[in-house]
Ligand code: SF4
């Protein structure tokens with residue numbers, strides 16, 4: 001069995017000889033020429049996903065005014081940002097809500113507006129110090145008028161995720177969308193066979209430092225995602241059945257494209273952000289070919305009952321992405337219509353765009369500087385008081 | 388509005404009184420011929436029942452007294468609360484006017500639904516969230532390229548998509 005290294009593949013990318021296909025295209029190639037043939041012919045497979053990811057936000061540094069201010073409270077278009085950092089640093093979280101407009105505008109909209117080049121109103125207050133005497137400030141900023149603006153998303157790019165339904169008598173509004181009563185619909189939220197961590201289930205090629213597509217720019221994997229859960233039970237092909245690992249991502253907001261970062265409002269839930277992520281998987285060996293050629297019918301997840309507002313929700317059924325994509329699934333004796341929340345059309349566009357970058361020699365693969373953990377589960381919060 | 392029941396009714400029983408209406412409906416709303424053959428009109432109307440009026444045999448009366456053909460497109464009804472009913476009404480223009488006047492007398496608000504929801508294609512990210520709630524199947528995902536397809540003819544302006552769309556790509560003309 002042969003082996004191709006990151007260096008060999010990058011050499012091919014530099015000389016514009018790399019053969020790159022998407023994680024959907026590789027399936028047909030494996031069908032035609034087999035795993036061995038695909039390994040010989042193809043160097044890189046690209047993946048994409050475009051889903052609402054709440055755990056997202058951006059670090060901003062506004063620059064110093066004269067006289068200077070040590071900002072202790074910061075608002076951007078009336079959305080509070082976390083300013084518990086150095087004088088003019090702040091973090092704007094995607095789900096933070098506007099103090100004047102409530103759920104219709106939030107941190108994700110501020111981020112989208114900044115990426116779109118729009119002016120954003122900065123308001124800051126301070127208690128004043130000898131070195132930073134100013135106590136209040138208002139200014140217009142844009143992504144270009146401030147120093148750094150980089151997205152840092154503590155948890156993105158989930159490796160699979162549970163689907164959602166509602167067995168109660170009333171419509172419920174969740175981060176998994178509107179769930180109609182009495183199993184009126186099933187919503188699901190991954191790109192399935194095109195999804196980055198489904199195609200590399202044991203994180204052999206993705207790790208800390210991996211270069212990725214993030215919001216239309218080149219970004220990096222910064223860390224494992226929060227609530228990382230690689231110990232989730234797996235199917236025989238290695239793909240976890242339900243939410244498992246996830247990634248913390250970083251990238252330059254100033255280089256991003258609003259097409260791939262979109263603010264979203266889920267009714268009666270709040271604000272979140274669609275984040276476009278793409279990864280490039282080097283086909284190091286035949287095992288990687290088998291992983292990236294995974295099919296929707298072999299990617300399974302569970303449907304959870306979101307009417308049970310508890311930490312553990314009961315699973316109603318286990319289904320494959322082929323079934324979910326077909327438009328309806330079987331739960332017991334009933335056929336329930338399905339709808340995605342994650343845009344497959346955009347995920348395909350991202351995988352295609354990343355493929356074009358690599359083919360043109362504009363995007364080289366970065367070998368991970370450290371591996372992601374293959375074991376571990378999140379802990380629950382216990383010992384709390386009150387309700 | 389917390390509804391006890393929120394069901395899609397297409398030729399089914401809604402407020403418990405429309406069995407007769409549906410008998411007429413099945414007879415020929417699709418044929419497009421009026422029972423009398425004179426100035427025929429077809430409208431879509433959104434009826435808002437105040438709490439307490441839900442038990443009234445409204446649809447039955449529209450069929451019997453005003454000779455209208457009715458197809459229930461969408462119903463959100465709860466016995467003790469306000470309810471919404473969207474219906475397709477076919478009949479003589481004058482009969483329709485009399486039927487609508489009757490609704491007013493009964494304390495039922497109505498709104499004539501013209502056209503369809505508005506889809507901002509540039510804003511749309513083709514996620515499909517709206518397809519989960521659209522009761523008319525006007526909104527569907529194309530199974531080849533997974534882009535959103537909007538069949539405006541089927542839309543009856545129930546507005547569920549405007550609330551379900553996370554990026555504000557669906558709105559209504561009014
Ligand atoms: S929910 Fe909105 S963004 Fe998603 S497909 Fe429908 S119209 Fe497009």
Ligand code: SF4
Pocket residue numbers: 503504520521522523524525526541542543544545546547548549557
């Ligand atoms: S208003 Fe929206 S949800 Fe209602 S029928 Fe029209 S497209 Fe479907």
